[in-house]
Amino acid sequence: MIKKLDKLIIKAFIGPFLATFFIALFILVIQxxxxxxxxxxxxxxxxxxxxxxxxxxxxxLVPLALPLGILLSSIMTFGNLGESFELVAIKxxxxxxxxxxxxxxxxxxxxxxxxxxxxxxxxxxxxxxxxTLLYDIRVAKPAFDIKEGVFYKKLDGYTIKIGKKExxxxxxxxxxxxxxxxxxxxxxxxxxxxxxxxxxxxxxxFNLQNGWRYQEKGNPGTVETEYYRLGFKEYKKVxxxxxxKLNKTADxxxxxxxxxxxLQQLNTVVDSLNGVVKxxxxxxxxxxxxxxxxQSVPDSVWKKHKAxxxxxxxxxxxxxxxxxxxxxxxAVTKISGVKSVAExxxxxxxxxxxxxxxxxxxxxxxxxxxFACVVLFLIGAPLGSIIRKGGLGLPLVxxxxxxxxxxxxxxxxxxxxxxxxMQPVTGMWMSTAILIPxxxxxxxxxxxxxxxxxxxxxxxxMRRIGLSRWLKEKQ
Numbered sequence: 001m002i003k004k005l006d007k008l009i010i011k012a013f014i015g016p017f018l019a020t021f022f023i024a025l026f027i028l029v030i031q032x033x034x035x036x037x038x039x040x041x042x043x044x045x046x047x048x049x050x051x052x053x054x055x056x057x058x059x060x061l062v063p064l065a066l067p068l069g070i071l072l073s074s075i076m077t078f079g080n081l082g083e084s085f086e087l088v089a090i091k092x093x094x095x096x097x098x099x100x101x102x103x104x105x106x107x108x109x110x111x112x113x114x115x116x117x118x119x120x121x122x123x124x125x126x127x128x129x130x131x132t133l134l135y136d137i138r139v140a141k142p143a144f145d146i147k148e149g150v151f152y153k154k155l156d157g158y159t160i161k162i163g164k165k166e167x168x169x170x171x172x173x174x175x176x177x178x179x180x181x182x183x184x185x186x187x188x189x190x191x192x193x194x195x196x197x198x199x200x201x202x203x204x205x206f207n208l209q210n211g212w213r214y215q216e217k218g219n220p221g222t223v224e225t226e227y228y229r230l231g232f233k234e235y236k237k238v239x240x241x242x243x244x245k246l247n248k249t250a251d252x253x254x255x256x257x258x259x260x261x262x263l264q265q266l267n268t269v270v271d272s273l274n275g276v277v278k279x280x281x282x283x284x285x286x287x288x289x290x291x292x293x294x295q296s297v298p299d300s301v302w303k304k305h306k307a308x309x310x311x312x313x314x315x316x317x318x319x320x321x322x323x324x325x326x327x328x329x330x331a332v333t334k335i336s337g338v339k340s341v342a343e344x345x346x347x348x349x350x351x352x353x354x355x356x357x358x359x360x361x362x363x364x365x366x367x368x369x370x371f372a373c374v375v376l377f378l379i380g381a382p383l384g385s386i387i388r389k390g391g392l393g394l395p396l397v398x399x400x401x402x403x404x405x406x407x408x409x410x411x412x413x414x415x416x417x418x419x420x421x422m423q424p425v426t427g428m429w430m431s432t433a434i435l436i437p438x439x440x441x442x443x444x445x446x447x448x449x450x451x452x453x454x455x456x457x458x459x460x461x462m463r464r465i466g467l468s469r470w471l472k473e474k475q
Contacts, residue, residue: 005095006103009077013104016076021069028061029054040137049133056130060123063115063369067406070108071376072399077104078384087385097447101381105374112373119366120263128260146195155239162195171195174208176237187214188237197241204239211235258358266363273356280352284345288338357424361417364428372406375432378439382446406431 033040078101081087090100146152152160163173171193178186190211197204211232218225261269379402387398413427422430 005090005100009081009100009103010107012081013073013077013107017069017073020072020076021065024068024072025058025061025065028065029057032057032061036134045137049137053130053133053137056126056133059118059126060130063119063123066111066115067369067372067376068399068403070111070373071380071403072396074104074108074377074380075384075387075399078381079387080384082385082388087388097382097385097443101443104381105377108373108377112370115373116366116370119369124260124262124265128255128257131257131260158239165195169194169196171206174206174211176206186216188212188235189214190235202241204241206237206239208235208237209233258355258362261359261362263363263366266359270356270359270363273352273359276352277349277356280345280349284342284349287341287345353420354418357417357420360424361414361428364424365414368410368428368432371432375435375439376402376406379435379442382439382442385446386442402435406435409434 078087081090087100146160146162146165148162148165150161152162157179159177159179161175162171165171172191174188174190174193176188178188188208188211190208192210193206193208195204195206213228213230213232213235215228215230216225217228258266258269380399383398409431410428413422413430416422417424417427
């Protein structure tokens with residue numbers, strides 16, 4: 001049953017949480033665009049496509065913004081309660097810290113379930129749409145823009161140079177090279193003209209005046225060609241701009257990428273990859289064993305010839321001179337064959353192992369980011385009750401510090417898993433395993449009304465041991 005105390009604490013938590021969550025989400029989206037800004041500059045992306053892309057990116061970052069929002073809002077909530085002496089009143093009534101942390105803990109657990117639902121059902125779709133659109137933006141050509149006195153080569157089959165532009169439509173001293181990918185080029189020269197783009201952005205029209213068209217005809221493989229020069233008063237040249245449009249790639253192109261899969265799909269793929277790895281092991285043993293006949297020789301045979309082998313200083317002395325050449329040649333051929341087969345099998349095995357690690361990593365990520373909501377609350381709530389400061393000052397600094405620690409450990413663990421230096425379960429849960437004891441320690445200190453972040457406590461302690469007087473004398 002929800003009591004008035006629970007309603008008070010939840011109401012005090014919801015406002016800061018919504019504000020900090022959207023602030024954290026905004027910062028993470030800005031960070032994403034900072035990393036990929038080069039892919040967007042100069043592409044002439046329309047507003048609708050940009051808004052659509054921002055929506056996809058924001059959706060994929062929700063599970064990462066939720067823990068940060070919970071951490072900051074919990075510090076602010078319990079810091080505000082401590083600053084207004086409401087915590088003192090609650091404790092004086094005999095209510096322990098864990099009791100008035102409980103309602104927000106339940107809310108954090110619910111938000112963790114929401115984060116898991118996003119990670120399992122929403123993010124795979126949003127990640128697929130976002131990655132597909134990002135690919136289309138990356139491969140798109142830069143926006144059409146011809147500058148004065150510069151050869152423009154972005155149009156397939158043409159090179160254009162404009163001497164001077166007026167109002168972006170009137171052009172002077174126009175040179176157009178038509179490339180037909182042979183030894184012959186056609187050239188158009190004009191004194192002036194106008195440049196217009198069709199309303200649907202598909203065609204570029206040059207209405208040229210007072211110029212010449214130079215054209216070579218004939219077999220390009222011989223010198224017997226004809227060269228034509230045609231003068232004109234007016235000439236219209238149309239260029240196709242369809243290659244500058246943002247082409248839409250089918251979503252199915254990236255649907256097998258490990259980040260695009262739900263938990264059920266990841267489990268299926270992991271089982272399949274485990275079977276593939278096992279088959280590769282069996283195949284390696286089956287194909288390499290015939291190339292190593294010495295494995296089938298029993299130890300008794302080696303013991304029988306041990307006396308002869310001991311007298312020889314090296315293997316070379318055990319082989320008769322008449323057979324050395326054939327033995328070495330056969331050995332080199334055999335080793336080369338075994339090496340080729342081993343390298344091929346090793347490459348395939350390493351690649352399948354890498355895919356297996358990536359899929360296991362993504363499976364653990366769906367749980368770690370959700371569980372982080374509870375872990376970071378267990379750090380934020382006792383921190384707020386200890387520092388007893390609300391607002392966005394000290395709470396923001398402390399929350400950002402702990403979130404950076406969490407993010408760095410999480411990223412480091414993920415990188416170690418990808419490099420096969422750590423198992424997926426260890427790498428992905430490393431940050432949680434480190435932060436849980438910190439949260440338990442802070443909760444214990446908060447229950448004991450610790451002066452952990454009280455500057456006055458440390459100053460009085462220094463005075464008590466005479467350290468402050470010594471510091472003043474040194475100054």
